[in-house]
Amino acid sequence: MVEELFRKLMSGDRRAAARLISLVENDEPGAVEAIRMLHRHTGRAHVVGITGPPGAGKSTLVTALTRELRSRDLTVGIVAVDPTSPFTGGALLGDRVRMQELATDKGVFIRSMGSRGSLGGVARATNDVVNVLDAFGKDMVLVETVGAGQVEVDIVRLAHTSVVVTMPGAGDEIQAIKAGILEIGDIFVVNKADREESARTALELSLMLELSPRGPEEWCPPIIKTVAVSGEGVGELAEAVLRHQDYLREHGLRERKEKERLTAEMLEIINQKVSVAVRRLIREGGPLQDLMHKVLETREIDPHTGADLIMQRLLENGELR
Amino acid sequence: MVEELFRKLMSGDRRAAARLISLVENDEPGAVEAIRMLHRHTGRAHVVGITGPPGAGKSTLVTALTRELRSRDLTVGIVAVDPTSPFTGGALLGDRVRMQELATDKGVFIRSMGSRGSLGGVARATNDVVNVLDAFGKDMVLVETVGAGQVEVDIVRLAHTSVVVTMPGAGDEIQAIKAGILEIGDIFVVNKADREESARTALELSLMLELSPRGPEEWCPPIIKTVAVSGEGVGELAEAVLRHQDYLREHGLRERKEKERLTAEMLEIINQKVSVAVRRLIREGGPLQDLMHKVLETREIDPHTGADLIMQRLLENGELR
Numbered sequence: 001m002v003e004e005l006f007r008k009l010m011s012g013d014r015r016a017a018a019r020l021i022s023l024v025e026n027d028e029p030g031a032v033e034a035i036r037m038l039h040r041h042t043g044r045a046h047v048v049g050i051t052g053p054p055g056a057g058k059s060t061l062v063t064a065l066t067r068e069l070r071s072r073d074l075t076v077g078i079v080a081v082d083p084t085s086p087f088t089g090g091a092l093l094g095d096r097v098r099m100q101e102l103a104t105d106k107g108v109f110i111r112s113m114g115s116r117g118s119l120g121g122v123a124r125a126t127n128d129v130v131n132v133l134d135a136f137g138k139d140m141v142l143v144e145t146v147g148a149g150q151v152e153v154d155i156v157r158l159a160h161t162s163v164v165v166t167m168p169g170a171g172d173e174i175q176a177i178k179a180g181i182l183e184i185g186d187i188f189v190v191n192k193a194d195r196e197e198s199a200r201t202a203l204e205l206s207l208m209l210e211l212s213p214r215g216p217e218e219w220c221p222p223i224i225k226t227v228a229v230s231g232e233g234v235g236e237l238a239e240a241v242l243r244h245q246d247y248l249r250e251h252g253l254r255e256r257k258e259k260e261r262l263t264a265e266m267l268e269i270i271n272q273k274v275s276v277a278v279r280r281l282i283r284e285g286g287p288l289q290d291l292m293h294k295v296l297e298t299r300e301i302d303p304h305t306g307a308d309l310i311m312q313r314l315l316e317n318g319e320l321r
Numbered sequence: 322m323v324e325e326l327f328r329k330l331m332s333g334d335r336r337a338a339a340r341l342i343s344l345v346e347n348d349e350p351g352a353v354e355a356i357r358m359l360h361r362h363t364g365r366a367h368v369v370g371i372t373g374p375p376g377a378g379k380s381t382l383v384t385a386l387t388r389e390l391r392s393r394d395l396t397v398g399i400v401a402v403d404p405t406s407p408f409t410g411g412a413l414l415g416d417r418v419r420m421q422e423l424a425t426d427k428g429v430f431i432r433s434m435g436s437r438g439s440l441g442g443v444a445r446a447t448n449d450v451v452n453v454l455d456a457f458g459k460d461m462v463l464v465e466t467v468g469a470g471q472v473e474v475d476i477v478r479l480a481h482t483s484v485v486v487t488m489p490g491a492g493d494e495i496q497a498i499k500a501g502i503l504e505i506g507d508i509f510v511v512n513k514a515d516r517e518e519s520a521r522t523a524l525e526l527s528l529m530l531e532l533s534p535r536g537p538e539e540w541c542p543p544i545i546k547t548v549a550v551s552g553e554g555v556g557e558l559a560e561a562v563l564r565h566q567d568y569l570r571e572h573g574l575r576e577r578k579e580k581e582r583l584t585a586e587m588l589e590i591i592n593q594k595v596s597v598a599v600r601r602l603i604r605e606g607g608p609l610q611d612l613m614h615k616v617l618e619t620r621e622i623d624p625h626t627g628a629d630l631i632m633q634r635l636l637e638n639g640e641l642r
Contacts, residue, residue, distance in 0.1 A: 032625055039616075039623035255617075262616055262624060267599055269628035271592040278588055295360075295583055296576075302360035303583060304353055307590035315636060 002030040006037045009136055014109065017136045021111055024128035035128060038135045043258060045077070045134035046245050049159030050144045056165045057191045060228040062144050066102055067231070068238035069140055075107040077133030077141040081126055081155060109133060122152040124268055127261070130158065140241075156184055157264075160257055161244045163237070165189045166205070168197040183207060186221055187240050193225035193233065219247055276312055287313065323351040325359045330457055335430065338457045342432055345449035356449060361454035366398070366580060367566050370480030371465045377486045378512045381549040383465050387423055388552070390461055396428040398454030398462040402447055402476060430454060444475040445589055446581070451479065461562075477505055482565045483580055484558070487509045487526070489518040503529060507542055508561050514546035514554065540568055587609035599631055608634065 002023070008016035020038075024031045050065075052058055059080070066076045081198055102108045126143060133141045145155045156162045164185035188209070190202045194243060205223050214220060222240050226233035248254040282287050294301040301309070323344070329337035341359075345352045371386075373379055387397045396562070423429045432450060447464060454462045466476045477483045485506035508529070511523045526544050535541060543561050547554035569575040604610050612630055615622040622630070 040620045043620060045616075077385040204421055259613065259617055262613075262627075263600070263603055265624045266616070266628040266631060267596050269625055270595060270599065270632055272597055273628070273632065274591060275588050278591065279584070282584055292580065292583075295587075296364075296580055299361045299364060302357040303586045304357055304590055306583075307587040307594070310587060311591055311594065 002033045002037070006034065009132070010041070012137070017109060017132060018111075020132050023127050024132060025113055025125050027093075029124075030126075035131065041135035042131045043134070043200075045130070045138050045141045046161065046241075047130055047134075047141045047143065047159045048241055049143055049156040049162045050165060051065070051146075051156055051162070052165030052189075052191075053274045054146055056167045058144050058165050058230050059148075059225060060232070061165060061189065061191055061237075062142055063102060064231050064234040065142065065237055065241075068107060068234050068269055069241075070105065072238065072242075074139040075137065077130075077136065077138035078102075078110045079126060079129050079133070079141065080112045081122065081143065081145040109136065109138060120127065123158065124265070126155050127158050127265060151303070158255060158261060160248055161186050161241055163187045163189060163241070164190050166201065167192040168195040168201045182212065186244050188217060188221055188223045188262050189237060190223065190225045191228050194227045194230075198225055217251070219244065223234045227249075274314070277314060281310070281313065323354045323358070327355065330453070331362070333458070335427075338430060338453060339432075342450050342453050345453060346434055346446050349444075352449075356452065359452050359456045363452045363457070366451070366455035366459050366462045367479045367482065367562075368429050368451055368455075368462045368464065369562055370477040370483045371486060372462055372467075372477055372483070373486030373510075373512075375467055377488045379465050379467075379486050382486060382510065382512055382547060382555070384423060385464055385547075385549045385552050385555040386463065386558055386562075389555050390562075391426065391428055393559065393563075395460040396458065397430075398451075398457065398459035399423075399429065400447060400450050400454070400462065400464045401431070401433045401462065402443065402466040427573045430457065430459060444479065445586070447476050448479050448586060456524050479582060481569055481575060482562055484508045484510060484562070486512050487522065488513045489516040489522045494591070503533065505566050507540060509542055509544045510558060511544065511546045512549050515548045515551075519546055538572070540565065569607060595635070598635060602631070602634065603609075 005016045005020050005023070009020055020034055022028070023034055050058055050062055062078060064078075066078065069076050097155070102110060111133075113125065113129060130141050130143065143155060143159060162184050164182075164187070168190060188205055190198055190205065192198070193202075202223050202225060209221060211225070224233055224237050224240060226237060228234065245254075248257070282292060288310065291301065291306060295303065295306045326337045326341050326344070330341055341355055343349070344355055371379055371383055383399060383401075387399065390397050402448065423431060432454075434446065434450060451462050464476060464480060483505050485503075485508070487510070489511060509526055511519055511526065513519070514523075523544050523546060530542060530544070543552055545558050545561060547558060549555065566575075569578070603613060609631065612622065612627060616624065616627045
């Protein structure tokens with residue numbers, strides 16, 4: 001069944017794409033098989049992370065940016081992630097409706113997702129969904145996510161190009177950006193730039209950026225003013241994204257990012273297998289029963305020593321299969 | 322030096338406590354040694370997680386609750402965590418000043434913390450800090466954290482008793498609670514209950530709680546109305562916390578929670594060691610050079626197969642030392 005879905009995906013079947021995304025997003029049976037098959041066909045799309053505080057107009061901007069990219073004959077996948085609701089399966093993304101106008105364009109594929117289990121889970125599920133759209137042949141994959149601390153950072157790290165969106169007068173939001181996102185933004189957008197304080201917001205941003213020293217060869221993040229609802233400045237944003245894509249290729253940085261992304265992915269797979277094996281060992285009792293008793297009850301063994309002893313047992317018995 | 326700090330901590334030295342907390346929070350040299358020494362003296366304190374949206378009055382409530390617990394002759398440790406700023410070392414907890422009045426009480430120890438590296442990092446650092454306060458002899462440790470999705474959930478999971486704070490008319494906040502926190506709250510507080518809509522907010526909460534089915538023996542989360550600034554209802558909250566503490570003990574649930582907490586701690590230690598070993602192997606090149614090339618460039622090997630091959634190598638060579 002996965003094989004058939006995969007074959008259909010390769011022939012451009014949108015329903016197969018939707019089905020495969022659900023499969024990997026929810027980690028359903030067959031998900032690993034699907035990811036294995038997809039891998040050979042991934043690594044081509046340019047992944048753009050778009051983040052910023054609620055109300056900055058990210059969805060409208062993503063819609064307008066997609067229009068610009070389409071006018072340059074690029075196909076676009078959109079993944080809208082809301083990591084703030086850890087337990088709900090469905091995403092609460094009301095303004096996703098704004099993207100409706102794109103729904104009839106065969107060159108665009110849109111997907112909203114909530115979050116999955118643990119935090120690592122959100123970033124990993126997003127990665128898997130991006131891979132489906134990559135294999136589906138989309139030239140650009142835009143990942144939109146709400147500003148939400150660490151989750152946001154983890155998701156943005158998946159991207160080749162990170163776009164940070166803010167809006168005029170969002171003083172606190174800029175403080176928040178300063179606290180975390182300034183370091184990872186490749187392009188900054190002041191959206192709703194028809195508002196009064198937009199010049200000041202852009203100035204504040206550029207002052208902050210000047211504080212982080214950059215070498216002469218290094219990418220200098222542009223600050224772009226946009227009015228997403230009218231499309232103003234969005235062409236410039238599209239150009240900046242394409243320029244950054246070129247920059248990464250020319251400096252061998254795309255390869256480095258891909259290496260880091262795949263290393264992180266493999267590490268997470270390994271860690272999950274180790275966790276499953278350890279939890280099974282502990283549940284089954286046996287020799288670890290005594291260990292747990294000494295960690296938990298008598299407190300003779302501390303967690304670090306306990307971890308070493310568990311690892312030793314895993315290694316000796318080859319339990320990590 | 323760690324040994325001396327530890328000795329001083331055991332003799333009740335507050336400065337040693339502060340120093341040890343910094344040590345484990347920032348993962349400084351000696352941190353592991355400190356955690357090892359502390360372990361034998363932990364597992365006694367009752368850990369209370371207090372969470373809710375910004376503006377719900379958590380800090381004031383924590384201060385008032387501390388006063389109530391002190392009047393019952395219990396000593397209190399307070400850890401205030403702000404996980405929303407992943408990169409800043411220092412915490413941006415302005416209203417921590419409200420807790421100043423507690424600063425002269427020897428039976429209270431207050432600590433603010435920002436966040437550390439990865440998300441797992443925040444929860445783990447919090448766990449380590451709680452352990453210092455536990456070993457320092459505090460009867461109750463209150464962990465206050467801002468509502469921020471998954472991080473919050475991870476931190477709250479450390480607690481024996483989880484208190485979820487909301488306020489009247491916070492319709493959206495209740496939706497957010499519904500989405501994630503309802504499942505893990507042991508006690509719900511409607512703070513600022515002198516406001517008009519407090520009855521309705523409490524009613525909405527109780528309706529939502531009724532939706533989650535509970536067995537006859539199961540803990541039924543109370544909904545408590547408080548006015549933290551005047552202290553109204555906070556005595557009732559203190560009683561509810563102590564009642565939940567008894568409930569856990571009587572039903573053997575405290576032990577189960579501790580087992581889960583220590584298992585999670587050991588798993589994280591193991592996963593970190595595995596990550597370090599794998600990254601070293603990849604960096605060093607050697608046999609993994611070829612593997613990475615096949616995953617990254619030719620795409621012959623998918624990440625799941627790659628993970629299996631890396632694990633096999635780790636096991637064969639006993640690299641996990």
